[in-house]
Amino acid sequence: MAAMTRPAGAAGTGARNPGGSGDSGGLLRNTWLQALAAVAVLVAGYWAARLLGNPAWAGSFPTNAGDSFMAWLDGVYAWIVANRNDSPLFLYFFNYISVGLGSAVVLINQFLDFLTWAGVTVLGVLAAWRIAGWRVALLVLAAFGVFALTGLWNESMTTLSLIITSVFMALLFGIPMGVLAGRSERFYRGIRPVLDFMQIMPAFAYLLPFVLLFGIGNPAAAVVTAVYAFPPVVRITALGIREVNKGAIEATTSLGSTPWQILTKVQLPLAKRTILLGVNQTIMLAVSMVVIASVIGAGGLGDAIYQALSKINVGQAFQAGLAIVMLAIAMDRVTGAVGHGAHTPRIRESRRMPLLAGGLALVILVTAVGRLLDLGGWPRELSVRLDIPINAADDAIQATIGGATAALGEWTQSEILSPLNHLLTGSPWWLVVLVAAALGGIFSGWRTALVSAVSFVAIGLLGVWSNAMDTLSQVLVATVLTIALGVVIGVLMSRSDVFAAILRPVLDFMQTLPPFVYLIPAVALLGLGPVPALAAAVIFALPPVIRLVNDGIRGVPAGTIEAAVSQGSTRWQLLTKVELPMAVGSLRLAVNQGIILVLSMVVMGALVGAGALGNDVVLGLAQNELGLGIASGLAIVFLGLFLDRVTQGRRAPRA
Amino acid sequence: MPSFLRSDTLLRLFAVGLALVMVSSCAVRTDQIARDPNTVRIAVNGWVGYEASAEVLAHILREEMGYEVQLVRVDEQPSWQALDQGVLDMIVENWGHEDLFELYGPEGNGTAVDGGPTGNEGVIGWYVPAYVADEYPEITTLEGLKENTDLFRTSQTGDKGEFLAGAPGFVSQDQGMINAFDLDLEMVYAGSEAAQITEVRRRAANEEPVLFYFYDPQWFQEEIDLVKVDFPEYYDGCDADLEYVDCDYPVYDLNKIFRAGFVENDDHAYRFLDNWRWTNADQNEVAAMIADEGMDPSDAAEAWVGENRDIWQEWLPEGYEDRI
Numbered sequence: 001m002a003a004m005t006r007p008a009g010a011a012g013t014g015a016r017n018p019g020g021s022g023d024s025g026g027l028l029r030n031t032w033l034q035a036l037a038a039v040a041v042l043v044a045g046y047w048a049a050r051l052l053g054n055p056a057w058a059g060s061f062p063t064n065a066g067d068s069f070m071a072w073l074d075g076v077y078a079w080i081v082a083n084r085n086d087s088p089l090f091l092y093f094f095n096y097i098s099v100g101l102g103s104a105v106v107l108i109n110q111f112l113d114f115l116t117w118a119g120v121t122v123l124g125v126l127a128a129w130r131i132a133g134w135r136v137a138l139l140v141l142a143a144f145g146v147f148a149l150t151g152l153w154n155e156s157m158t159t160l161s162l163i164i165t166s167v168f169m170a171l172l173f174g175i176p177m178g179v180l181a182g183r184s185e186r187f188y189r190g191i192r193p194v195l196d197f198m199q200i201m202p203a204f205a206y207l208l209p210f211v212l213l214f215g216i217g218n219p220a221a222a223v224v225t226a227v228y229a230f231p232p233v234v235r236i237t238a239l240g241i242r243e244v245n246k247g248a249i250e251a252t253t254s255l256g257s258t259p260w261q262i263l264t265k266v267q268l269p270l271a272k273r274t275i276l277l278g279v280n281q282t283i284m285l286a287v288s289m290v291v292i293a294s295v296i297g298a299g300g301l302g303d304a305i306y307q308a309l310s311k312i313n314v315g316q317a318f319q320a321g322l323a324i325v326m327l328a329i330a331m332d333r334v335t336g337a338v339g340h341g342a343h344t345p346r347i348r349e350s351r352r353m354p355l356l357a358g359g360l361a362l363v364i365l366v367t368a369v370g371r372l373l374d375l376g377g378w379p380r381e382l383s384v385r386l387d388i389p390i391n392a393a394d395d396a397i398q399a400t401i402g403g404a405t406a407a408l409g410e411w412t413q414s415e416i417l418s419p420l421n422h423l424l425t426g427s428p429w430w431l432v433v434l435v436a437a438a439l440g441g442i443f444s445g446w447r448t449a450l451v452s453a454v455s456f457v458a459i460g461l462l463g464v465w466s467n468a469m470d471t472l473s474q475v476l477v478a479t480v481l482t483i484a485l486g487v488v489i490g491v492l493m494s495r496s497d498v499f500a501a502i503l504r505p506v507l508d509f510m511q512t513l514p515p516f517v518y519l520i521p522a523v524a525l526l527g528l529g530p531v532p533a534l535a536a537a538v539i540f541a542l543p544p545v546i547r548l549v550n551d552g553i554r555g556v557p558a559g560t561i562e563a564a565v566s567q568g569s570t571r572w573q574l575l576t577k578v579e580l581p582m583a584v585g586s587l588r589l590a591v592n593q594g595i596i597l598v599l600s601m602v603v604m605g606a607l608v609g610a611g612a613l614g615n616d617v618v619l620g621l622a623q624n625e626l627g628l629g630i631a632s633g634l635a636i637v638f639l640g641l642f643l644d645r646v647t648q649g650r651r652a653p654r655a
Numbered sequence: 656m657p658s659f660l661r662s663d664t665l666l667r668l669f670a671v672g673l674a675l676v677m678v679s680s681c682a683v684r685t686d687q688i689a690r691d692p693n694t695v696r697i698a699v700n701g702w703v704g705y706e707a708s709a710e711v712l713a714h715i716l717r718e719e720m721g722y723e724v725q726l727v728r729v730d731e732q733p734s735w736q737a738l739d740q741g742v743l744d745m746i747v748e749n750w751g752h753e754d755l756f757e758l759y760g761p762e763g764n765g766t767a768v769d770g771g772p773t774g775n776e777g778v779i780g781w782y783v784p785a786y787v788a789d790e791y792p793e794i795t796t797l798e799g800l801k802e803n804t805d806l807f808r809t810s811q812t813g814d815k816g817e818f819l820a821g822a823p824g825f826v827s828q829d830q831g832m833i834n835a836f837d838l839d840l841e842m843v844y845a846g847s848e849a850a851q852i853t854e855v856r857r858r859a860a861n862e863e864p865v866l867f868y869f870y871d872p873q874w875f876q877e878e879i880d881l882v883k884v885d886f887p888e889y890y891d892g893c894d895a896d897l898e899y900v901d902c903d904y905p906v907y908d909l910n911k912i913f914r915a916g917f918v919e920n921d922d923h924a925y926r927f928l929d930n931w932r933w934t935n936a937d938q939n940e941v942a943a944m945i946a947d948e949g950m951d952p953s954d955a956a957e958a959w960v961g962e963n964r965d966i967w968q969e970w971l972p973e974g975y976e977d978r979i
Contacts, residue, residue: 081739082764085739296729297698297729297737307952310702311703413811418810524857607846609850624736
């Protein structure tokens with residue numbers, strides 16, 4: 001499961017330099033002092049600007065450039081709307097893709113319907129057993145059980161069809177590009193920023209352009225999901241190809257192999273496992289995307305969640321969320337098993353064909369019986385209603401701790417979020433740019449300083465400065481909370497195997513449960529605004545942070561710990577002087593991942609009133625304002641670029 | 656005959672395959688996506704009243720007329736795009752949106768057609784819970800509201816009062832009203848209707864003041880007593896500049912919007928949907944079953960259809976029985 005937590009971009013960047021921690025104590029103190037000084041300058045500038053009565057030159061970034069950029073995009077939008085029904089660009093290009101994809105989703109869905117629930121279940125369980133052994137097969141059976149018993153069978157099949165189509169597309173383009181990137185350094189360098197961009201750009205921001213180009217419903221949903229899920233397979237395939245032993249390649253070259261032979265006979269087979277890891281990642285991202293895709297009419301489980309939430313029926317939303325969690329975990333385990341192959345049942349060569357034929361025959365038989373009995377989807381009458389007890393529990397929680405949490409929410413808003421927001425939005429924009437550059441320089445060297453400054457100026461030029469500062473303040477608070485909680489829980493998890501065993505499935509669950517499900521209960525507890533958004537972001541970003549901290553500490557060599565203990569270290573000393581410093585690579589990666597995940601929740605947060613950039617992205621989609629949506633989305637990308645580079649540190653240049 | 660050999664199943668698969676072959680030949684339009692020719696595709700926007708109408712129509716189309724119905728959940732503005740692209744056939748309940756009608760209607764792309772009133776009347780406005788109006792009776796007038804904006808201050812809005820706006824996709828002129836009436840209020844976007852209702856519920860439980868965008872028919876009106884704030888009545892053109900609107904929202908005669916191609920086809924499904932007309936009371940009856948009693952929307956529609964045969968019988972077009 002650890003693989004699931006780590007978008008490939010950052011995989012393994014920080015973790016390689018634990019040895020350098022010896023001198024980091026002195027440097028660290030120094031670095032933090034410098035950073036503190038930079039922040040003090042910002043605070044001083046804020047007060048100075050206030051005392052001067054906020055003159056124009058010390059205000060927020062002027063919006064002229066951004067306004068004309070947005071107006072230009074709105075013009076593009078108007079052109080597409082006016083011409084999409086007769087321009088050749090659409091008639092002979094986009095519409096082909098759109099009709100092909102839309103039809104593919106419908107056909108797969110019809111095929112699954114044709115198999116009936118019995119046929120699908122038998123097919124799924126048999127395939128899982130053959131690939132991943134009986135444990136995973138049971139898990140798949142459980143997943144189908146959840147689809148059926150929650151009364152969401154048809155919705156699950158719709159979602160499954162969409163996932164199959166979009167994952168197929170992502171792999172169709174992703175694997176060849178990954179191979180190319182693995183063989184050509186120049187191509188890789190060219191494509192990397194594009195992949196970075198695709199991963200940070202919030203999906204909501206590009207829903208509208210894709211809807212424009214490909215049409216509402218399944219086509220746009222399939223493209224959006226494929227685009228979102230595509231970066232990891234490229235990155236990981238490239239990584240796999242690169243890691244193939246040079247000696248093996250040289251040996252085959254000297255034997256006179258052509259480049260094609262080297263690729264197909266040496267590189268691809270040797271990189272197979274790594275590539276499958278990429279496939280696994282792609283599937284997981286696709287699962288998390290289909291919920292968002294239902295905003296543009298994709299239907300399925302995501303739609304069931306929306307439907308429940310429009311009636312504030314938390315229990316129903318939770319049921320649908322549970323189905324998604326099961327789908328995600330089952331798919332993760334099956335594809336994960338293909339990668340390591342540990343549990344694949346060993347079957348003699350001679351028996352494989354008969355086994356396959358037998359399995360197929362069984363599926364056909366069950367399907368035929370199913371169709372004779374006119375089964376179709378699982379009957380809704382035979383479902384278990386989980387929503388009533390869940391709603392009751394939700395009400396009870398609200399009644400008992402609602403007052404206290406509301407006060408806590410109020411306090412967080414007025415004492416932490418509002419002051420920080422005022423500081424960032426109220427300071428002169430050029431001072432914020434300078435401080436950002438300084439922080440970049442202090443933590444990660446002059447290159448990052450440059451990137452930071454450019455990012456902030458770009459945000460200003462996009463015309464969304466105030467909103468971006470508002471979002472930045474929310475992201476910073478959420479990140480600090482995430483890291484603090486993540487380190488504490490991660491340390492506890494590394495101390496006790498029992499606790500770790502209990503926590504692991506909980507983390508899986510937290511990570512795959514669509515955030516929509518817990519956004520509304522968060523409003524009920526904490527009140528509307530940035531605070532429930534903050535809470536949701538922390539829940540979403542915590543699991544990978546906890547895992548990375550746990551992995552890092554458990555990775556400290558036993559010998560080192562023994563040495564420290566024999567010299568009389570207390571447990572606290574052991575933790576603070578030995579284990580945490582030695583796990584610094586993992587910790588840095590944890591911070592980095594935490595920030596990126598928090599940032600990816602900015603748009604979700606807008607759905608419960610967090611406002612700022614996220615709100616404009618949602619508004620852009622809902623009111624057809626392409627300019628506003630794209631500009632705000634790009635601003636989120638630049639914030640992400642800044643935060644990512646600053647937290648990667650100078651010791652971990654991007655591989 | 657075993658059901659998997661039933662002729663309509665095979666026919667459908669054949670139709671889908673044929674559609675695929677056709678599209679691989681020449682210029683392609685997005686309305687050629689593989690689908691059953693027998694399917695009516697209806698947009699479902701995100702409020703319960705709309706859903707009630709759509710579910711009742713879907714139920715009758717399915718059970719009485721033998722159509723397949725696909726209910727596709729999308730926001731208001733994208734629904735119009737979907738009609739334009741030919742992926743949906745109908746918007747059941749349209750609130751105004753003259754600008755979109757200009758863009759996609761006969762004057763513009765010519766892909767959307769006004770299908771006439773649904774019979775429902777829609778009211779949008781600013782609301783406060785009854786307990787606020789009881790304590791400060793003057794607050795439902797413009798002058799009274801002006802003097803009492805500090806009542807709605809929150810930790811987020813600081814020294815301005817909070818105006819809780821609705822979902823970003825909804826029709827809105829609130830900022831223009833704040834400007835025109837010079838109200839000391841700040842817009843706070845709830846981000847979604849679900850979040851907005853949850854917040855109002857939470858405050859109502861503690862009887863805290865709240866001022867918010869809302870509308871009727873809406874099921875939540877049945878749960879909590881709400882009072883509408885009175886603004887000068889709507890007059891033609893007062894909402895021309897959305898930055899300065901010195902009037903209340905208009906009363907909307909909600910109407911249906913059809914895809915032009917669907918109208919041209921003129922089959923039984925279209926004629927039925929064209930005939931359909933009902934009252935706010937009818938819609939609220941179904942909406943209340945869905946929202947308050949927690950019934951599955953399709954069950955609620957079935958219940959209403961079962962009890963109101965005399966009402967919907969009139970919507971059925973002549974000769975619809977022939978197609979079953």
